[in-house]
Amino acid sequence: MTSRIIYTHDYLQQLPQAFRQHLLKNGLNKEYGKDWEDILNKEYSETWRVENLVLSHWKILCRYAHTPGEALAEFLVGLREGRLLGTRCSGCGRVLIPPRLFCEWCLREVSDWVEHSGEAFVSTYSLAYIGTDPGVRLAEPNIVAVLWFKDTVKETPSSKTVLHAAGLMHMIRECRPEDVRIGMRVKPVWRPVEQRRGSILDISHFKPAGE
Known part of the structure; x- marks a missing residue:
């Protein structure tokens, strides 16, 4: 038994425009002709069978309460104030950004807070030609x-093991x-004070810091 897919009108209206046009051109128009909407509405109400797969769309209201925790909360407050905060481990000497209260390498509690200059280097990068609309390629x-x-x-002197924090994207x-390359030095560009909200996006972007 062959199942058919019935697309309801409400479902189609929720699809991204590019995908909806592709679906109509290659599916519904080809199978039903230009009057596909009237035909489907009639079939949906009169000839629906259990073997048919019906796709519909509805909105589910979900509310979540997320707490950042002690270290990340302090980090976000610092961003709102234009400060990049981290914690320093007294064992390995690393600065942890984003900050943590526990060093995963030394297995010890971390309690020393430091304000960082924001100077960083590129560990890896990607060129993204897709923005918020997946159907449009960015110029x-x-x-x-x-x-x-x-x-x-x-770097530990004995084993040459590189100890690094998670970093930020x-x-x-x-x-x-x-001109971008791995190892390139960069520095943060902050948003104006009135636009900061206690978010990583309070840093607008990073730019080359020069050599």
Whole structure:
């Protein structure tokens, strides 16, 4: 037994425009003709059978309460004030950004807070040609990078093991895509005070810091 997919009108209206046009061109118009909406409405009300797959769309109201925790809450307050805060481990000497109250390398509690200059270097990056609309290719790509901050990376003398913090993912601007490279030094560009909300986006982007 072959099942057919019945697309309800409400469901189709919720689809992204590019995908809806593709679906109509290659599916509904081809199978039902230009009067596909009237035909489907009639079939849906008169000839629905249990083997048919019916797709519909509805909104579910979900409310969540998320607490950032002690370390991250302090970090977000600092961002709103234009300060990049981290914690320093007394064992390995690393600065942890984003801050944590426990060093996963030394297995010890961390309680020393430091204000960081924001100087970082590019650990890895990607050129993203897809923005908020997946159906539209950007003329100029967004440069998305994982950044490691100064003093967050340590090398143990005995084993040459590199100890690094998780780093942050952020945008790099004021730079041509072909000029970005791994290891490039960057610095933060802050949003105006009145636009800050206690978010990582209080840093507008990072830009090259020069050599």
